[in-house]
Amino acid sequence: MAAAAMAAAGTATRFSFPQIQGPHKPGLHASAAPPFGSARSGSLPLFSTRRVAIVCSASSGVPGKGDEDRAVKEVERLLEEKRRAELADRIASGEFTVEQPGFVSLLRKGLLSLGPPGKFLDEFFSLAKLGAGAQRAPEIPHARGSVAAVGSQAFFIPLYELFLIYGGIFRLNFGPKSFLIVSDPAIAKHILRENSKAYSKGILSEILEFVMGNGLIPADGEIWRIRRRTIVPALHQKYVATMIGLFGKAAYKLCEKLDASASDGEDVEMESLFSRLTLDIIGKAVFNYDFDSLTNDTGIVEAVYTVLREAEMRSTSPIPTWEIPIWKDVSPRQRKVKAALKLVNNTLDGLIAICKGVPFRRWKLNSRRAPEKKEIPCESYNGIKELEEGAGLADGLADAAPVRGEARRAVAALHVPPLVGEVMDDDGGRHRIVEQEELQFHEEYMNEQDPSILHFLLASGDDVSSKQLRDDLMTMLIAGHETSAALLTWTFYLLSKEPSVMSKLQEEVDTVLGDRLPTIEDMKRLKYTSRVISESLRLYPQPPVLIRRSIEDDVLGGYPIKRGEDIFISVWNLHRNSTYWVEPEAFNPERWPLDGPNPNEINQNFSYLPFGGGPRKCVGDMFASFETICAVAMLVRRFNFQMAPGAPPVEMTTGATIHTTEGLQMTVTRRTSPLVIPNLDTKIVTVNGDYKENPDPTATSGNASEEQGEVSTVINS
Numbered sequence: 001m002a003a004a005a006m007a008a009a010g011t012a013t014r015f016s017f018p019q020i021q022g023p024h025k026p027g028l029h030a031s032a033a034p035p036f037g038s039a040r041s042g043s044l045p046l047f048s049t050r051r052v053a054i055v056c057s058a059s060s061g062v063p064g065k066g067d068e069d070r071a072v073k074e075v076e077r078l079l080e081e082k083r084r085a086e087l088a089d090r091i092a093s094g095e096f097t098v099e100q101p102g103f104v105s106l107l108r109k110g111l112l113s114l115g116p117p118g119k120f121l122d123e124f125f126s127l128a129k130l131g132a133g134a135q136r137a138p139e140i141p142h143a144r145g146s147v148a149a150v151g152s153q154a155f156f157i158p159l160y161e162l163f164l165i166y167g168g169i170f171r172l173n174f175g176p177k178s179f180l181i182v183s184d185p186a187i188a189k190h191i192l193r194e195n196s197k198a199y200s201k202g203i204l205s206e207i208l209e210f211v212m213g214n215g216l217i218p219a220d221g222e223i224w225r226i227r228r229r230t231i232v233p234a235l236h237q238k239y240v241a242t243m244i245g246l247f248g249k250a251a252y253k254l255c256e257k258l259d260a261s262a263s264d265g266e267d268v269e270m271e272s273l274f275s276r277l278t279l280d281i282i283g284k285a286v287f288n289y290d291f292d293s294l295t296n297d298t299g300i301v302e303a304v305y306t307v308l309r310e311a312e313m314r315s316t317s318p319i320p321t322w323e324i325p326i327w328k329d330v331s332p333r334q335r336k337v338k339a340a341l342k343l344v345n346n347t348l349d350g351l352i353a354i355c356k357g358v359p360f361r362r363w364k365l366n367s368r369r370a371p372e373k374k375e376i377p378c379e380s381y382n383g384i385k386e387l388e389e390g391a392g393l394a395d396g397l398a399d400a401a402p403v404r405g406e407a408r409r410a411v412a413a414l415h416v417p418p419l420v421g422e423v424m425d426d427d428g429g430r431h432r433i434v435e436q437e438e439l440q441f442h443e444e445y446m447n448e449q450d451p452s453i454l455h456f457l458l459a460s461g462d463d464v465s466s467k468q469l470r471d472d473l474m475t476m477l478i479a480g481h482e483t484s485a486a487l488l489t490w491t492f493y494l495l496s497k498e499p500s501v502m503s504k505l506q507e508e509v510d511t512v513l514g515d516r517l518p519t520i521e522d523m524k525r526l527k528y529t530s531r532v533i534s535e536s537l538r539l540y541p542q543p544p545v546l547i548r549r550s551i552e553d554d555v556l557g558g559y560p561i562k563r564g565e566d567i568f569i570s571v572w573n574l575h576r577n578s579t580y581w582v583e584p585e586a587f588n589p590e591r592w593p594l595d596g597p598n599p600n601e602i603n604q605n606f607s608y609l610p611f612g613g614g615p616r617k618c619v620g621d622m623f624a625s626f627e628t629i630c631a632v633a634m635l636v637r638r639f640n641f642q643m644a645p646g647a648p649p650v651e652m653t654t655g656a657t658i659h660t661t662e663g664l665q666m667t668v669t670r671r672t673s674p675l676v677i678p679n680l681d682t683k684i685v686t687v688n689g690d691y692k693e694n695p696d697p698t699a700t701s702g703n704a705s706e707e708q709g710e711v712s713t714v715i716n717s
């Protein structure tokens with residue numbers, strides 16, 4: 001989700017990391033296994049013998065320049081290798097290691113200056129430390145960044161380097177601040193799920209307050225609990241099914257745009273197009289507003305981007321200029337931001353007001369009677385009904401839908417989770433499974449003309465203030481926009497580098513989808529497409545780092561920690577850890593068999609966290625998965641994509657998510673000529689009580705009738 005990365009990037013880059021020279025390419029891989037043992041003992045591993053081998057994962061993709069490209073790549077590879085070896089040596093020299101000035105430290109320094117090989121001394125002193133520390137609690141391995149270059153490099157790259165040296169948990173000091181960097185699945189699981197109550201969003205809330213207020217991402221405690229319970233049901237199965245039509249139509253609009261470029265022979269910058277595509281989708285999906293940014297650059301679109309970029313800037317700026325008195329009021333940039341924020345907020349307020357103007361029938365629940373029904377499970381339709389009867393409201397309710405929303409919350413307030421629309425697995429984890437009763441329940445709040453989340457929240461009797469509602473909408477706008485755009489950007493980058501994956505993908509889409517719009521059933525059939533997306537999220541997790549702060553003392557990886565620790569869980573490191581992944585640097589969707597489950601944090605035991613995990617897992621995971629499957633399928637069916645000749649190298653930088661530094665310039669060529677207009681006239685029908693869009697049977701391809709099943713388990717199986 002965008003915001004977490006934003007704050008992660010921000011906080012990380014406010015301080016600085018070990019200076020790293022040279023280019024930072026995506027697809028880097030350190031072949032050495034992380035030295036957990038030595039790191040945990042608090043000593044340094046044998047750095048001087050360590051050499052981290054780097055390979056670039058892909059060819060340039062520009063046809064006809066093979067030899068030249070290979071030579072350039074080889075030079076880049078050697079430079080990269082040299083750079084990392086230098087970094088490893090600097091870390092080995094103790095440059096980034098915090099040591100208490102004391103006799104042992106002075107003795108070590110003195111001996112080092114006499115010249116004995118560093119590695120023997122390191123071993124000797126680590127043994128000495130172990131002995132001396134036998135009575136003390138173990139100390140987390142400690143590294144610190146030199147206050148040197150942050151530059152434009154993606155901050156998680158140095159974190160990866162340090163992880164290879166220090167292991168699954170280490171401390172990093174930046175000036176007066178100290179952070180724990182976590183790259184171990186078991187520790188991540190503990191923080192996110194097993195003991196999630198002991199952690200808050202910490203600095204994330206501070207950074208995002210100006211734009212998200214008390215929205216779901218930065219919120220903590222009771223506000224978060226209540227808002228999550230209200231919002232999760234809004235992303236129910238029928239809603240996501242309805243959205244499939246929207247995804248297909250929006251993607252088709254992008255196809256039309258690309259078709260024009262293909263005709264003109266113009267290269268296209270795909271990153272900004274994906275950003276516009278996902279903005280248009282999330283605007284409609286969350287508050288039924290058509291930004292139409294793929295065709296227009298209206299004031300509101302510009303304002304949204306101004307606000308988003310400001311959030312990113314704040315998260316990466318070393319000095320919080322926006323807090324400096326007077327300057328914050330006179331700076332042209334800050335004035336522009338204020339004006340943009342005002343416009344966006346006013347627009348959201350207007351949409352809320354319009355939506356509130358819809359005459360929902362509202363019934364008040366006699367909440368004084370609610371305690372008698374304490375034992376009623378909040379997620380049960382029957383439970384709600386019973387409550388209504390108990391509260392004496394069932395009689396004469398021609399349409400009890402609005403009251404159910406209130407009843408649900410009243411009961412929920414008395415009852416412990418699981419959250420509505422989610423169930424706990426044996427292991428205590430949540431899976432979003434919407435049961436049939438739930439489906440009926442949600443259906444009553446659905447509006448064919450306006451299936452947006454805003455409408456659902458109001459229809460279901462959400463009685464929060466307009467400000468809280470606006471915070472939630474703004475949060476979802478940001479969370480659901482940049483993340484999906486970044487995912488599409490890196491997916492197409494990876495596809496352009498692996499023609500064999502692209503061919504297989506196109507084959508699947510041709511067979512399953514042909515020229516019609518995707519339907520909810522296709523989400524289950526487009527298995528390889530779904531694996532491509534999962535693999536892209538593994539290599540380029542959005543966000544690359546999750547942020548937490550301990551609000552209680554705890555023990556992480558055997559090390560006691562105090563409350564108040566700021567923690568970065570590096571998803572980037574987890575996803576590229578060679579202990580858990582074969583050839584972690586390779587873009588290989590085949591690593592997950594098509595007849596197996598879709599990968600998620602549960603079945604990968606927290607070594608894979610594309611949507612986070614535990615109670616704060618992404619609420620839009622299914623939405624985002626289907627959205628990107630639809631977009632990828634629609635695009636690769638109609639076009640071939642290659643890196644544009646002469647395009648700048650694709651390098652990473654961090655904002656809210658992982659961005660490219662100079663865009664993704666691609667040459668797009670038509671596969672079908674002319675562009676086929678898909679059947680836009682899809683209708684929703686009920687099949688076995690399940691909601692599906694009805695494809696034109698004449699346009700349905702060969703194997704479309706196979707595999708009926710529970711859609712909500714497609715992604716979260």
Ligand code: HEM
Nearest residue numbers: 001004216217479480483484542611612616618619620624
């Ligand atoms: C590819 C797209 C997406 C990715 C990779 C993604 C990823 C994530 C991740 C990793 C988290 C957990 C953050 C943490 O634990 O600190 C998260 C949270 C969240 N996401 Fe997403 N997300 C995506 C799309 C969406 C969409 C489309 C929406 C809304 C429609 C959304 C709404 C949220 C919200 C509200 C949270 C906060 C949940 C909470 O704290 O209770 N996300 N997302």
